[in-house]
Structures are given as C-alpha cells and as structure tokens.
Amino acid sequence: MAADHRRLEALLDTAERDEPVDLACYGEFRDGLLRHIGIEEKLLLPAARAAHGSALAVAARLRLDHGALAALLVPTPTPSIVATLRHILTRHNAIEEGADGLYATCDRLLATAAPSLVAQMDAYPPARSSPHNDSSEVMPAVARALERAGYRLLTPGRDAAS
Numbered sequence: 001m002a003a004d005h006r007r008l009e010a011l012l013d014t015a016e017r018d019e020p021v022d023l024a025c026y027g028e029f030r031d032g033l034l035r036h037i038g039i040e041e042k043l044l045l046p047a048a049r050a051a052h053g054s055a056l057a058v059a060a061r062l063r064l065d066h067g068a069l070a071a072l073l074v075p076t077p078t079p080s081i082v083a084t085l086r087h088i089l090t091r092h093n094a095i096e097e098g099a100d101g102l103y104a105t106c107d108r109l110l111a112t113a114a115p116s117l118v119a120q121m122d123a124y125p126p127a128r129s130s131p132h133n134d135s136s137e138v139m140p141a142v143a144r145a146l147e148r149a150g151y152r153l154l155t156p157g158r159d160a161a162s
Contacts, residue, residue, distance in 0.1 A: 068088055
C-alpha cells in the first residue's frame with residue numbers, strides 16, 4: 001500500500017506540471033486514490049478490526065481523512081484543491097506508513113491472513129468516478145468535510161508552510 005502512495009504522488013506530480021492541471025493524468029490519480037481508499041475502508045480496516053477485536057485507534061482519524069480527500073476529488077481541480085490534497089496526503093500517509101502506523105499494525109495483526117488479503121486487494125475493482133461537479137453546493141460540502149477532519153482549503157503561496 002505504501003508503494004501505491006508513491007504511485008499516486010507521482011501521478012499528482014505529473015498532473016500538476018501543466019497549467020491548468022492535466023485532467024487526464026489527474027483523472028488517473030483520482031481513480032487510483034478512490035480505489036486505494038476503497039481498499040482501506042472495505043478490506044484493510046475491517047480485517048484489522050476483526051483481528052484486533054475492536055476498531056484500531058487510528059481508524060477514526062483515517063476515515064475523517066478519507067472523507068476529506070474524497071470530497072476534494074468531486075470538483076474540478078484548482079491550485080487550492082491540489083495544495084490541500086497534498087497537505088492532507090502528507091499527514092495521512094505518515095499515519096499509515098509510520099513505524100506504529102496502520103500498515104505496520106496490519107502486518108502484525110494479519111500476518112497469517114496476508115496472502116488472502118493481498119489477493120483480495122489485487123482483485124479490488126477499479127474506481128468508477130463520476131464527472132467533476134462544480135455546482136454551487138459542492139464547495140460548501142467540501143469545506144464541511146475538511147472542517148470535520150480538522151483541515152481547511154489552502155491557498156497556494158499564502159499557505160505554503162501549512
């Protein structure tokens with residue numbers, strides 16, 4: 001899963017090289033991120049919960065981040081949206097990849113189930129994203145999802161150090 005983080009980062013880097021964002025490459029990033037989130041939400045977190053006997057402490061934080069990330073993928077990407085995605089992904093990926101992060105915890109909890117779980121992950125279907133939606137209701141909904149997760153929409157340049 002950590003290797004998939006690197007793949008997604010590279011796609012976002014490539015999409016952002018052009019001004020405006022390369023929508024074809026961004027679409028591949030978007031579909032990949034939605035599939036990645038789906039694998040974590042539908043396979044990895046439930047398997048960890050079952051093995052642990054209760055939800056992992058980090059699960060609630062990850063779900064809030066997943067909601068914020070998914071919301072950011074709804075509208076057409078702007079520099080603010082891309083900057084906010086990068087900010088959240090940097091923090092989120094550190095939680096998953098750290099020495100005591102989700103992936104290390106799952107490695108410990110799910111060692112005996114790993115072959116079956118990896119096969120399920122490999123077989124997980126591609127995401128089917130809808131066209132971008134830029135209606136007047138979208139950005140207020142994005143702002144609410146960000147706020148629930150403790151984030152806000154960033155302004156490139158002004159929020160560079162955030």
